[in-house]
Amino acid sequence: YGELNARANRLASRLRTHGIGTDVVVGLALERSITMMVALLAVLKAGGAYLPLDPDYPAERLAHMLGDSGAKLLLTQAALLDRFAPALRTSGAEAWLLDTESGDGDDANLDLEIHPESLAYVIYTSGSTGLPKGVMVRHGAVTNFLATMAEQPGIARDDRVLGLTSLSFDIAVLELWLPLTHGAQVVLADRTAAHDPAVLKAMVARHGVTMIQATPSSWRMLLDHDETTDWLPGDGRVLSGGEALAPDLARRLTALSREVWNLYGPTETTVWSARHRLDAAESQPMLGGPIGNTTLYVLDGHLNLAPVGVTGELFIGGAGLARGYWQRASLSAERFVPDPFGADGARLYRTGDLARWRADGVLDHVGRADHQVKIRGHRIELGEIEARLREQPGVRDSVVVARELGGSRQLVGYVSGEDALDGASLRAALVPVLPDYMVPSRVMVLPQLPLTPNGKIDRKALPQPDARPSERAR
Template identity: 35%
Template sequence: MRMESHNNPVTSLSLNQSLEDAVQNRRFNRQALAGLSPADQKKFEAFGRGPERQISHHAIHQAFELQALKQEKAIAAQHKQENISYGELNRKASWLAVQLATMGIGQGNNVGLFLERSIHMLVGLVGILKTGAAYVPQDVRITPESTLIDVMDSADIHIVLTLSHLVEKIPVRDHQRVLAIDSLDFPKSEDQQSWSMTVPRSAASHGDNCFILFTSGTTGKPNGVRVTHGNVCNILLTAPGNLGIKPGYKVSQLLNIASDMAAWEILGCLAHGGTLVIRENDFTEAAKQCDVIIATPSILAKVDADQCQRIKSVAVAGEPCPRSLAENWAGRCRFINSCGPTETTIINTAQHFRPHSMALTIGKPTPNNTVYVLDEHMQPCAMGEVGEIWAGGKGVSAGYINNARLTRERYQPDPFMADGSLMFRTRDLARWNEEGELEHFGRTDDQVKVKGFRVELDAISNVIESAGLCQQAVTMKLNDKELVTFVRPANSSIEKCLKAIEDRLPYYS
């Protein structure tokens, strides 16, 4: 609710009443708020906690299986000239799960999904989830071999699913095995009875890992974030994260499979019965066919809104969104501007932006999530003061895989809920406005976004320095697409520096 005037008694009374209503049944620890004025305590509680919602499934693939049962012949995905129905995708994924289970894959394991966009990608993803294991996605075409090795070692991956033409790009060792999904001899649907009784009954629940996503680290070695089924179900099975997707809707799949926003596209679509339109080289062609687009602002800016006649919902995240871009799309469809690091599961704040909105913000906490603006001592900032975002609630992931030290640094007990749950330090700067929405003010560290990906500037500098190619390196963001590194001495080999970066870091670095 917007306050038109601080002197308007009716508006002030309405705001106070809405704050009182918002904190009903809240369980905030009042002692942790003692440094705030009584008025700010009410706002801290009202603004900082998203609505409470019940979640319909414990594991995200259960939502897909329900759709496959309800609409077996509906098209689940299309890519190039190929389609796959919900029934066929479910059968192939179930058969693959049987094969993986015979290899010892089950609850608590991690399976590599190292491939490129395809319908086989979906078969592999759902098949892994059906075993109770977590999938670990990488686009093998553009990921350095050293990164793939780091990912496999960190996630203790013994089996990698890929495509036949990419097998040679997987740097496996003696204890690891590669399966090309497109070369497997899937049985015909009429033969299902002969093997369906052996399909593993997944014990995966809300606390089990759904996927492991690797983000950039300051040393150049990626950090694996453990995202649970409960995390994923919380954002994708509630509004606004569900984006209104339903049977008959087409959802674009534009983004790199190693990003959390690709999980939003894929799992969000399949959980609600939509048709996933997997892009080819020209992503604008896929976007033009769809009812729902999920993208980074830089990708969305390349799509001609006038050609998207079906469009009903657009969601952006991953980078700051220009207001002009938001206004262009908000006049045509429902436009969601959102924010949230991988560690808080895709997004944890969202704004439904309208052409007449006073400001473009990153919005309010999503359901069952909390957001706090704290100072350097982890104390609540007064309303309107800029501080650092700490995020709590059901979206907070399970920490970094095999990195207890970093997990302890970034995940802390939530003193405001005081229920044993954790909150995550995002390092984003923000403040609350009068409408209870967050205005973003950049970051406290050297992390930047390039093409929607997180890049640690120190990682690039450290790679060059550790290779002994210069005495000192400093990296800066030049624009939304380019980074620039300064090295000294001046006679350092630029070619060798670039080669070191290409060998150790993802392409967007």
């Protein structure tokens, strides 16, 4: 801890000298290593806000995020510099290479007060207009989240937490900051290990990992690799979130560990807003109840409270709410609405999720009120993918849906337009401009998209694809 703190202080003092302070955004594009942890701490110690930039993202997306955020400094490494060259050119940002850390700077902690409303990080999520949007997360929201997570599921100084998730996915906040704020250890998996179940299981066993957080998709990857169950200590904690937890997977997880938690929350309310400890006898995993200083409301279309057992839209209020969207005031006003049940100035975030309260006070997740989906733990606005498809030559219209195919949830694209359109070519055109989890596994070309009587696309009438990665339907 002393070494990590000293290294972060040295970099933080350089950042302060460079003008990094309150609400100043700093881009981070680093391999998963000690250097990444030093840079994260240094940005926060200097008073700035970090912007995660995943090197695996398409260059065009990275350029938009860096430029849109207004970040004028990127902390990165020599091996990644070429990847960010277009983004640096268009944004005018300066790059600092952290491969060889400078010895300059003071080892002492900086004399700096952080206000709860100051930005801790800006993280970009999928946007319905075709461009990702930045969520502005406050220090007060992060500290509230960590404080309540320390109570349940809990953390102790002898815990060892697996750092598995990319910084661009906000659940990494729990994996990295929760153990470090309570004297525990982080076992950091690099990008290669994060996708290799054999390597991950060996790492968990070798380092005595006691807490693992992962999406249901990642848990399936680990559990399907082999039938062994001795790689995680029997008293370890299992955390699952980011997408719906299927009953069969819940049963497998409760057989793996005595303590399994199902977690729920959008980025806009700071990682997790609801939690539920699973009982092995449960037939259907629940969202549970709110974390500390958080309110959950199920409301009807008039923003009235829905009765117990009646489905409505889930709204979240309390200490975890983000400021809003970076430079998107109208969108912020649309999604962050006045709280009719709270004090003056209080807000609620409308999640777009459908839920209902059970008589025992536990929250059930029912589905989505819009066409936003989660794939492999990532929240995706299908409109962003549809907009990218419509940009392709010859495409007249497009729609993207999530389907259960081959035992997994996958994206399928449908387009109409010129006769020469080819699904495989259209899919290939999306690879350079979208993250891999947003590229449809199949693209079908239709003579025209089916419509409802009121002229809207009839998603229920879209044909079911077969096993081929792209196809033409007639």
